[in-house]
Amino acid sequence: MKRTRVRFAPSPTGPLHMGGVRTALYNYLFAKKNGGDFILRIEDTDSHRFVPGAEQYIIESLRWCGIIPNEGVGVEGANPHAPYRQSERRGIYRKYAEQLIENGYAYYAFDTAEELEKARSEAEAAGQTFIYNAATRGSLRNSLTLSQEEVSQLLNSRSDWTIRFRMPEERTVQMDDIIRGHIEVETSTLDDKVLWKRADELPTYHLANIVDDHLMEISHVIRGEEWLPSLPLHYLLYEAFGWERPLFAHLPLLLKPVGNGKLSKRDGDKMGFPVFPLKWVSPEGEVSRGYREDGYFPDAFVNLLALLGWNPGTEQEIFSMDELIEAFSLEKVGKSGAKFNPDKAKWFNKEYLRMRSDEELTGLFMPVLAEHGINAEPNRVKEIVALIKERATFVSDFWDIAWYLFKAPEEYVQKDAAKFWKSENVQMAGEALTATSSAQEMEEYIRAKEWPMGKVMNCIRLALTGSSNGLGIADIMRFIGREEALARFHRAEERLII
RNA sequence: GGUGGGUUCGUAUAACGGCUAGUACUCAAGAUUUUCAUUCUUGCAAUAGGAGUUCGAUUCUCCUACCCACUACCA
Numbered sequence: 001m002k003r004t005r006v007r008f009a010p011s012p013t014g015p016l017h018m019g020g021v022r023t024a025l026y027n028y029l030f031a032k033k034n035g036g037d038f039i040l041r042i043e044d045t046d047s048h049r050f051v052p053g054a055e056q057y058i059i060e061s062l063r064w065c066g067i068i069p070n071e072g073v074g075v076e077g078a079n080p081h082a083p084y085r086q087s088e089r090r091g092i093y094r095k096y097a098e099q100l101i102e103n104g105y106a107y108y109a110f111d112t113a114e115e116l117e118k119a120r121s122e123a124e125a126a127g128q129t130f131i132y133n134a135a136t137r138g139s140l141r142n143s144l145t146l147s148q149e150e151v152s153q154l155l156n157s158r159s160d161w162t163i164r165f166r167m168p169e170e171r172t173v174q175m176d177d178i179i180r181g182h183i184e185v186e187t188s189t190l191d192d193k194v195l196w197k198r199a200d201e202l203p204t205y206h207l208a209n210i211v212d213d214h215l216m217e218i219s220h221v222i223r224g225e226e227w228l229p230s231l232p233l234h235y236l237l238y239e240a241f242g243w244e245r246p247l248f249a250h251l252p253l254l255l256k257p258v259g260n261g262k263l264s265k266r267d268g269d270k271m272g273f274p275v276f277p278l279k280w281v282s283p284e285g286e287v288s289r290g291y292r293e294d295g296y297f298p299d300a301f302v303n304l305l306a307l308l309g310w311n312p313g314t315e316q317e318i319f320s321m322d323e324l325i326e327a328f329s330l331e332k333v334g335k336s337g338a339k340f341n342p343d344k345a346k347w348f349n350k351e352y353l354r355m356r357s358d359e360e361l362t363g364l365f366m367p368v369l370a371e372h373g374i375n376a377e378p379n380r381v382k383e384i385v386a387l388i389k390e391r392a393t394f395v396s397d398f399w400d401i402a403w404y405l406f407k408a409p410e411e412y413v414q415k416d417a418a419k420f421w422k423s424e425n426v427q428m429a430g431e432a433l434t435a436t437s438s439a440q441e442m443e444e445y446i447r448a449k450e451w452p453m454g455k456v457m458n459c460i461r462l463a464l465t466g467s468s469n470g471l472g473i474a475d476i477m478r479f480i481g482r483e484e485a486l487a488r489f490h491r492a493e494e495r496l497i498i
Numbered sequence: 499g500g501u502g503g504g505u506u507c508g509u510a511u512a513a514c515g516g517c518u519a520g521u522a523c524u525c526a527a528g529a530u531u532u533u534c535a536u537u538c539u540u541g542c543a544a545u546a547g548g549a550g551u552u553c554g555a556u557u558c559u560c561c562u563a564c565c566c567a568c569u570a571c572c573a
Binding site: 009010011013043044045046048049109113116124127128129131160161162164180183184185186189190191193194196197198199200202204205206209224225226227228229230231232250252253255257258260261262307308309311313314315317334335336337338339340341343344345346347348388390391392401416420443446452453454455456457458460461467468469470471472473474 | 499500501502503504505508509510511512513520521522523524531532533534535536537565566567568569570571572573
């Protein structure tokens with residue numbers, strides 16, 4: 001049986017967005033599941049849209065997610081099909097385009113952008129759609145309509161010609177997609193796509209993609225649904241070359257959380273969630289937030305992405321990468337677009353945070369403390385982490401949850417003070433606090449006196465934390481000590497008016 | 499406009515053509531707790547509409563509606 005070889009082939013035109021990461025992930029899972037290869041190829045055949053730093057961003061994003069190519073761009077060691085950047089492969093495509101011309105599957109086209117524009121607007125004015133194919137190519141300027149002399153003259157004198165695919169006139173292309181099943185399309189509705197452009201001596205996506213997939217022995221093409229309309233062209237290209245084609249799987253799109261349409265950067269900005277795996281600063285200085293910088297764990301991110309459009313058919317929701325590999329199959333990928341749900345994303349991170357060890361979380365929390373000017377003893381921090389980790393979604397929440405274990409409150413929440421800082425409460429709280437030496441003793445003391453536990457405790461909590469909610473008094477006192485508790489209480493007495 | 503794809507609770511999804519259409523997130527209520535959070539329990543909520551095939555349709559077929567993608571010398 002043929003070896004499973006898949007590729008992720010992004011275009012370095014900007015930061016990779018989470019839909020792209022999911023495509024890479026599914027490719028990776030499929031490759032690993034079948035003991036095959038996962039290749040990273042960079043499709044940079046559009047010199048005009050190249051963005052500096054985008055390729056490095058893609059590589060780093062995949063690495064952060066644990067989606068590691070074993071062949072291709074950024075991979076050290078044996079790379080049997082190098083290079084993997086199409087710009088570095090530019091020399092190899094032209095001969096394939098010319099091979100198609102020789103065999104009658106393609107032709108030279110000399111129409112200028114203006115001429116095509118004119119043809120399109122004329123067709124539109126007549127209420128029709130202009131399609132560059134068998135219906136129209138006979139009246140356009142190309143090597144099928146011009147004489148041999150004119151063609152060679154134009155080929156030499158001009159530098160803006162293209163090579164176009166000669167779409168068959170009347171055929172039904174029969175296709176199969178692993179996810180969508182059988183699809184049929186009439187060639188009369190398709191156009192003669194440009195395959196190669198003389199202007200920058202580069203192929204377009206369609207040619208480069210098919211040639212490279214063939215040369216790199218790709219067995220399965222797993223890509224986004226936006227490519228489905230190109231599938232007939234790709235089928236016909238394989239046929240024209242006489243090559244065995246790979247199997248295709250077109251993934252459903254990732255949609256915005258509300259409304260309709262593809263998930264875009266704007267949606268993230270508007271609704272307050274990242275659309276990109278890592279933070280990205282565009283060459284113009286525009287900043288986009290990333291899952292990593294927002295505090296997501298990479299395995300949580302991978303997990304939530306995996307379940308957007310795929311599920312194993314069981315009720316399991318938490319998967320390690322190895323478990324994903326084990327459970328993954330393209331047949332279980334859904335057909336319809338998946339709306340991204342930011343709430344569920346947070347839930348995943350919360351679950352993953354809980355699974356992290358106290359040691360690891362402490363290591364992540366220490367720098368946060370340092371940022372707040374706190375120099376704490378790691379063992380003490382670890383105990384605090386153990387106490388609060390179930391309350392948090394992100395490590396950054398730790399500070400908001402437990403800052404008062406590290407420093408005294410500077411101010412008090414008005415509403416809570418008005419409710420609990422009343423003279424009788426303060427009197428009882430003060431007595432309970434001073435008359436006892438531990439939180440447990442204090443609780444017994446209050447109980448023995450038959451004082452209202454809630455009022456007294458919240459009065460104390462207000463003094464210790466500045467508000468009436470937070471951790472248990474016993475826990476707070478255990479960490480800050482009785483002396484500090486008393487000091488905070490006296491400070492509150494001075495600062496708060498009853 | 500044309501071509502293709504899609505449609506199960508608000509969201510992600512489950513259900514060899516066969517139990518009362520299941521689960522998770524969100525939301526609500528209750529229990530627990532000195533408060534908040536956690537935890538636990540319960541609840542709200544869906545097969546787009548219409549025909550057909552069938553003993554039986556979420557599942558198969560057709561029509562309608564709606565949504566999406568593509569429609570570049572971009573990928």
